[in-house]
Amino acid sequence: MNSSYAVPAVALVVVATVLVGAFGLRVSRTTSDFYVASRTVGPRLNAAAISGEYLSAASFLGIAGLVLVQGPDMLWYPVGYTAGYLVLLLFVAAPLRRSGAYTLPDFAEARLASQAVRRLAGAFVVGVGWLYLLPQLQGAGLTLTVLTDAPDWLGGVIVAAVVTATVAAGGMRSITFVQAFQYWLKLTALLVPALFLILAWQADGAPSRAFDEPAAFREQRTVRVEDGLTLRLDRPLTVEAHGTVDGRRHAGTRLHLPAGPHRIAAGTRLTFAAGTSVPAATAHGADDALSPSRAESRTERPLYATYGLIVATFLGTMGLPHVVVRFYTSPHGVAARRTTVAVLALIGAFYLLPPVYGALGRLYAPELTLTGDADAAVLLLPGRMIGGVGGDLLGALVAGGAFAAFLSTVSGLTMAVAGVLTQDVLPTRGVRHFRLGTVLAMAVPLAASVLVGGLPVADAVGLAFAVSASSFCPLLVLGIWWRRLTPPGAAAGMLVGGGSALLAVAATMAGSPGPGAPHALLAWPALWSVPLGFLTMVLVSLATPGRVPAGTAAILARFHLPEELHTQDLSREAAAS
Amino acid sequence: MSGFLAGLCVAVLPLLAAGFWLGRRTARPESLGGLGTPVEHATFQTLHTASLAAPPLRAGLTEETARKSARTLRSLLGTDALCLTDTEGVLVWDGAGAHHRTEIMDRLAGPLETGRGEAFPLTCATPDCAVRWAVVTPLTVDDRVLGTLVACAPRESAVLVRAAGEVARWVSVQLELADLDRSRTRLIEAEIKALRAQISPHFIFNSLAVIASFVRTDPERARELLLEFADFTRYSFRRHGDFTTLADELHAIDHYLALVRARFGVRLAVTLQIAPEVLPVALPFLCLQPLVENAVKHGLEGKSDRCHIQITAQDAGAEALVVIEDDGAGMDPGLLRAILAREASPSGGIGLSNVDDRLRQVYGDDHGLVIETAVGAGMKITVRLPKYQPGVRPSRA
Numbered sequence: 009m010n011s012s013y014a015v016p017a018v019a020l021v022v023v024a025t026v027l028v029g030a031f032g033l034r035v036s037r038t039t040s041d042f043y044v045a046s047r048t049v050g051p052r053l054n055a056a057a058i059s060g061e062y063l064s065a066a067s068f069l070g071i072a073g074l075v076l077v078q079g080p081d082m083l084w085y086p087v088g089y090t091a092g093y094l095v096l097l098l099f100v101a102a103p104l105r106r107s108g109a110y111t112l113p114d115f116a117e118a119r120l121a122s123q124a125v126r127r128l129a130g131a132f133v134v135g136v137g138w139l140y141l142l143p144q145l146q147g148a149g150l151t152l153t154v155l156t157d158a159p160d161w162l163g164g165v166i167v168a169a170v171v172t173a174t175v176a177a178g179g180m181r182s183i184t185f186v187q188a189f190q191y192w193l194k195l196t197a198l199l200v201p202a203l204f205l206i207l208a209w210q211a212d213g214a215p216s217r218a219f220d221e222p223a224a225f226r227e228q229r230t231v232r233v234e235d236g237l238t239l240r241l242d243r244p245l246t247v248e249a250h251g252t253v254d255g256r257r258h259a260g261t262r263l264h265l266p267a268g269p270h271r272i273a274a275g276t277r278l279t280f281a282a283g284t285s286v287p288a289a290t291a292h293g294a295d296d297a298l299s300p301s302r303a304e305s306r307t308e309r310p311l312y313a314t315y316g317l318i319v320a321t322f323l324g325t326m327g328l329p330h331v332v333v334r335f336y337t338s339p340h341g342v343a344a345r346r347t348t349v350a351v352l353a354l355i356g357a358f359y360l361l362p363p364v365y366g367a368l369g370r371l372y373a374p375e376l377t378l379t380g381d382a383d384a385a386v387l388l389l390p391g392r393m394i395g396g397v398g399g400d401l402l403g404a405l406v407a408g409g410a411f412a413a414f415l416s417t418v419s420g421l422t423m424a425v426a427g428v429l430t431q432d433v434l435p436t437r438g439v440r441h442f443r444l445g446t447v448l449a450m451a452v453p454l455a456a457s458v459l460v461g462g463l464p465v466a467d468a469v470g471l472a473f474a475v476s477a478s479s480f481c482p483l484l485v486l487g488i489w490w491r492r493l494t495p496p497g498a499a500a501g502m503l504v505g506g507g508s509a510l511l512a513v514a515a516t517m518a519g520s521p522g523p524g525a526p527h528a529l530l531a532w533p534a535l536w537s538v539p540l541g542f543l544t545m546v547l548v549s550l551a552t553p554g555r556v557p558a559g560t561a562a563i564l565a566r567f568h569l570p571e572e573l574h575t576q577d578l579s580r581e582a583a584a585s
Numbered sequence: 586m587s588g589f590l591a592g593l594c595v596a597v598l599p600l601l602a603a604g605f606w607l608g609r610r611t612a613r614p615e616s617l618g619g620l621g622t623p624v625e626h627a628t629f630q631t632l633h634t635a636s637l638a639a640p641p642l643r644a645g646l647t648e649e650t651a652r653k654s655a656r657t658l659r660s661l662l663g664t665d666a667l668c669l670t671d672t673e674g675v676l677v678w679d680g681a682g683a684h685h686r687t688e689i690m691d692r693l694a695g696p697l698e699t700g701r702g703e704a705f706p707l708t709c710a711t712p713d714c715a716v717r718w719a720v721v722t723p724l725t726v727d728d729r730v731l732g733t734l735v736a737c738a739p740r741e742s743a744v745l746v747r748a749a750g751e752v753a754r755w756v757s758v759q760l761e762l763a764d765l766d767r768s769r770t771r772l773i774e775a776e777i778k779a780l781r782a783q784i785s786p787h788f789i790f791n792s793l794a795v796i797a798s799f800v801r802t803d804p805e806r807a808r809e810l811l812l813e814f815a816d817f818t819r820y821s822f823r824r825h826g827d828f829t830t831l832a833d834e835l836h837a838i839d840h841y842l843a844l845v846r847a848r849f850g851v852r853l854a855v856t857l858q859i860a861p862e863v864l865p866v867a868l869p870f871l872c873l874q875p876l877v878e879n880a881v882k883h884g885l886e887g888k889s890d891r892c893h894i895q896i897t898a899q900d901a902g903a904e905a906l907v908v909i910e911d912d913g914a915g916m917d918p919g920l921l922r923a924i925l926a927r928e929a930s931p932s933g934g935i936g937l938s939n940v941d942d943r944l945r946q947v948y949g950d951d952h953g954l955v956i957e958t959a960v961g962a963g964m965k966i967t968v969r970l971p972k973y974q975p976g977v978r979p980s981r982a
């Protein structure tokens with residue numbers, strides 16, 4: 009891909025982020041503008057900011073990649089990522105705002121008055137944050153590799169360095185405007201090229217075989233295998249090979265491969281004829297342990313995997329640390345609810361686009377399933393379908409949008425994780441400790457992204473959602489709606505639910521053995537770990553009835569009553585006393 | 586299904602192990618065995634048991650604290666049953682023979698009245714009841730009897746009487762400390778109430794004078810100013826709640842500045858730079874307005890020409906950072922330190938030290954005012970407000 013436009017676009021996004029982060033939007037006003045200067049953030053602006061922070065590499069690149077590789081089943085991802093806000097709207101948004109909590113540990117402390125539960129919640133915030141940061145950094149690496157052939161760790165290091173520097177140098181000033189801008193940037197960066205791509209597709213005669221199973225090559229295409237892979241053929245395949253296939257060297261010979269597995273060595277070039285269906289492939293090499301195994305369990309048990317995905321994404325959104333802190337910006341509970349409705353609209357609009365890229369990718373770039381770079385489909389399509397300067401410019405726009413996605417999500421997450429590290433983990437508070445916290449918050453996922461490598465972005469984010477759904481969803485839902493919740497119950501529920509999901513994720517990432525039922529259970533933990541978390545929390549709470557915190561009734565009344573009512577009560581009390 | 590169970594075990598077992606280990610570690614902070622002679626060892630053991638019973642009792646004598654401490658107290662005494670009562674009834678019965686509750690309550694009137702201990706045999710119909718003898722010792726704080734500690738044993742024992750007396754005295758000391766804690770909290774609350782929101786009489790006088798000066802020349806302006814004055818005083822005289830939001834406080838500051846500008850006109854310039862993210866932050870009522878008042882005073886002090894005041898509110902992660910800066914006369918840092926320590930009486934009002942005290946009481950000592958100043962170099966006051974602090978909730982105007 010031509011990088012002469014893309015690199016400046018990415019550089020522009022990065023520099024703009026650094027400058028805004030360093031100087032902020034310095035809007036100084038005189039007192040005559042006072043009411044403008046002190047207007048609280050409206051629901052629509054806040055919603056754009058939440059969406060900007062939320063739409064990560066998984067949404068921008070990952071969904072299109074998954075749809076490309078696995079077809080329409082993967083549309084559950086955008087549905088789940090959006091529907092999470094519906095659950096948040098119905099059960100959590102307004103009470104959470106009224107609790108006055110800024111972070112999830114704050115909520116635990118406000119509801120249960122327990123330092124131990126607070127610290128535990130802090131630990132899970134850090135865990136979920138790190139899990140979520142990991143795929144963002146990998147996505148950045150992938151993007152830069154596709155654009156410039158840089159080594160695949162460089163993009164992650166750049167994003168990590170930029171974000172750490174801006175956050176540590178005094179936080180992101182005027183972060184609401186920046187994030188809201190990032191949302192519109194991301195939407196534009198997907199929408200404009202998508203329109204052109206659809207036009208190109210129309211001009212091409214609107215071929216509608218996008219979701220044929222499996223995807224097929226529309227024209228003769230040569231694929232270079234970078235890392236070596238195993239083709240698993242259901243039916244015989246005719247292919248022209250340059251390189252080593254099944255241990256034998258070929259130089260441009262036509263091969264008739266029978267059904268069954270075939271090893272293709274690194275550096276081999278395969279030329280597929282038009283109309284050939286794209287074979288399923290397993291990449292070699294230790295760093296690719298996750299992607300095929302998770303995909304395998306999905307193909308083996310599609311129903312279970314889909315339900316696992318639905319539970320994780322529907323219930324996990326409410327526990328994402330960088331989303332929760334944004335609700336504090338709303339002035340009151342009703343505004344928090346309106347914000348969530350607006351978020352639903354904005355995110356819903358955005359998620360119409362990635363599936364378009366995925367579908368077009370199946371038509372025009374099906375070989376990406378072989379090279380393991382399916383996440384790059386969004387970046388490659390403009391050049392592939394339109395070409396020339398126009399294609400390059402659109403490609404540059406998409407690349408800039410992708411980096412905006414990394415930067416906004418990563419900075420939001422880093423601030424949330426660093427805040428928790430500073431407040432609840434590192435010994436004393438202070439500005440210097442916040443910097444240390446920032447470095448720590450970034451160093452761990454960066455190291456992991458260099459070491460682990462190779463998981464599809466949307467899948468890895470799904471794991472973070474699973475942990476969040478198993479630990480914070482029970483805490484928030486029961487904390488808001490059940491008056492008999494006790495601190496030991498909350499702690500046990502988070503430990504058992506979230507802890508087991510975390511272990512399942514760790515086992516999956518470490519590449520636990522083979523296919524089969526246990527593997528599917530570990531790869532899609534939410535379906536059992538969320539009920540487990542709820543059950544533990546309820547049972548342990550019921551077993552410790554003496555530990556219901558004093559003042560629970562008053563706290564729940566504050567969560568659920570609109571603020572105005574509450575103030576009236578107070579003033580009546582004051583008048584009575 | 587077996588796979589599911591296996592996964593479950595794999596997930597839960599390490600968690601249980603970790604929890605068990607943590608529990609052990611927190612319960613036994615230092616290893617007690619293998620150190621010193623058996624006598625010293627026993628001393629350590631006793632001191633450790635006593636230290637375990639102390640924290641619950643420091644919250645006063647209630648059913649919950651009694652339940653938490655009763656078991657450790659019983660192991661301290663080594664008796665078969667131990668009971669804690671207040672003046673009304675049994676709070677907790679730990680050990681055997683709980684059917685003696687009512688009998689013991691009947692016998693308590695004497696000790697509760699006189700404050701002196703007693704030992705008496707118990708009548709029991711159950712032949713194998715392990716509890717035949719009760720030692721009652723009163724728990725006293727400032728010569729008031731709060732309750733009793735009852736130790737029960739199978740037979741009369743002078744050692745038990747002595748030990749129960751000592752333990753009761755130790756418990757009494759803990760309860761006295763709890764009493765002290767409570768009065769300290771009450772003192773802080775009273776101080777916060779006393780410290781809250783006093784607008785200066787000078788300000789009322791000056792404002793009314795300014796408004797009076799406009800009544801003839803510009804009645805419309807006078808009316809506006811009067812309304813500003815009404816808004817500001819309504820805010821500062823309101824009585825419910827100790828906390829407000831940054832947005833409300835800034836509005837009060839705006840009303841205040843409108844009145845001040847009417848008096849000083851173009852000599853006073855104010856710039857605001859406010860991050861909208863921090864407007865919902867809760868903070869002690871009227872804790873920024875005195876700082877602005879201070880800046881106005883210092884800014885115009887000894888300078889006939891213009892003064893510029895800058896008010897900034899920034900978002901800084903889990904905190905909001907409010908900075909109020911003037912380019913006026915400044916102050917000798919030594920004098921300022923003395924004023925904040927209440928060693929020197931300030932020339933104008935108790936604004937700064939009052940705000941400093943309140944911030945420290947609400948948020949802790951590391952959230953006091955940070956003031957940068959020197960003579961002739963203006964003054965910059967920085968306030969760090971945590972976005973969340975237990976117990977700090979705004980009440981709306």
